[in-house]
Amino acid sequence: MKLVRYGEKGGEKPGVLDANGAIRDLSGVIGDISSETLSPELLARLSGLDPETLPLVDGSPRYGAPVGKIGKxxxxxxxxxxxxxxxxxxxxxxxxxxxxxxxxxxxxxxxxxxxxxxxxxxxxxxxxxxxxxxxxxxxxxxxxxxxxxxxxxxxxxxxxxxxxxxxxxxxxxxxxxxxxxxxxxxxxxxxxxxxxxxxxxxxxxxxxxxxxxxxxxxxxxxxxxxxxxxxxxxxxxxxxxxxxxxxxxxxxxxxxxxxxxxxxxxxxxxxxxxxxxxxx
Known part of the structure; x- marks a missing residue:
């Protein structure tokens, strides 16, 4: 599974890549990809999703750092x-x-x-x-x-x-x-x-x-x-x-x-x- 954060700096949204490398929006599932959403349990839940059921992100948006609010x-x-x-x-x-x-x-x-x-x-x-x-x-x-x-x-x-x-x-x-x-x-x-x-x-x-x-x-x-x-x-x-x-x-x-x-x-x-x- 390839998780991403996309959009303008400071306003990135969570996403996942589908089988074709296109970004699918995860905003309806999680708020961000950060310390609160990286647990083994939540990652297992995300890996069980079918990316094709998630909204397709149009165009070629900016990639942000794929982890928000890095602690150390x-x-x-x-x-x-x-x-x-x-x-x-x-x-x-x-x-x-x-x-x-x-x-x-x-x-x-x-x-x-x-x-x-x-x-x-x-x-x-x-x-x-x-x-x-x-x-x-x-x-x-x-x-x-x-x-x-x-x-x-x-x-x-x-x-x-x-x-x-x-x-x-x-x-x-x-x-x-x-x-x-x-x-x-x-x-x-x-x-x-x-x-x-x-x-x-x-x-x-x-x-x-x-x-x-x-x-x-x-x-x-x-x-x-x-x-x-x-x-x-x-x-x-x-x-x-x-x-x-x-x-x-x-x-x-x-x-x-x-x-x-x-x-x-x-x-x-x-x-x-x-x-x-x-x-x-």
Whole structure:
């Protein structure tokens, strides 16, 4: 099942994709796709609906982030060994965690702002995990039962703010629009193996990133279990699981985004995103 939120920013409505990829309106069934509607019980109810019986949404509306009112946006750094190598760092012995402000979240095809004073804005295609039920001190064996689904994320980063401004990574990760998410929230039964998902990212049509989740250092189930040892994960929380190699910081010489450039990215089963870079 592929759940969406569509419409103008701040006025998104819930929807589901039918067999032809068209949006069907869920407004008569649920108010939104958020913490209140991601429980296993409600997702089971939604999966039992026949999309053909729901109103068809005309045209090609804007996609919003497929999860509304995200509670925590937790990110994992250096979670692909080859990406760690390109940044000159050793693979970490435990997951590196940081946060992205939820005000950074935007739709998958919204413009992305280059912050004022920035000349090191970078891209990062990632698999995102959406939590569906409360997780505290969960085991790896039980971790996936707390997952509502998966989303595509571009963990946009400002490298100077991240590493050279006397603070934690959140400074370089949280500018408005630095969290394009979606287009869909895809429920777990759609994937045969979440640890075998291809990811890619292009800048102005030139391939920059190619990767697969099988090369993650820490798996999805390990990350959910690990993070739940330090904080309670609540429905609607998002975990962005790290990026494969090919970021601008790792290029020789390092190459960063400029106003007017177009970033496109995608992952198998999770859809695609397209963003134009604009000046804040």
């Amino acid at each position: 946006f937790i990110c994992v750094g250096l979670n692909y060994a080859d990406h760690a190598a390109e940044t000159g760092k050793a693979p970490p012995p435990e997951p590196v965690l940081f946060a992205k402000a939820t005000t950074a979240v935007c739709g998958p095809n919204d413009d992305v702002e280059i912050p004022r004073g920035s000349d090191r804005t970078d891209w990062e295609v990632e698999l995102g995990i959406v939590i569906g039920s409360r997780a505290k001190y969960v085991s790896e064996d039980d971790a996936l039962s707390h997952v509502a689904g998966y989303v595509l994320v571009n963990d946009v980063s400002e490298r100077e703010f991240q590493s050279e401004r006397a603070g934690q990574w959140i400074k370089g990760k949280s500018h408005d629009t630095f969290g394009p998410t979606g287009p869909w929230l895809v429920t777990p039964e759609e994937f045969e193996d979440i640890q075998n998902i291809d990811l890619w990212l292009d800048v102005d049509g030139e391939r920059r990133q190619t990767g697969n989740t099988r090369t993650m250092i820490f798996s999805v189930k390990h990350l959910v279990s690990y993070i739940s040892q330090f904080m309670t994960l609540e429905p609607g929380d998002v975990i962005s699981t790290g990026t494969p190699p090919g970021v601008g910081l790792g290029m020789k010489p390092p190459t960063f985004l400029k106003e007017g450039q177009i970033v496109t990215l995608g992952a198998a089963g999770l859809g695609e995103q397209r963003q134009k870079m604009v000046q804040a």
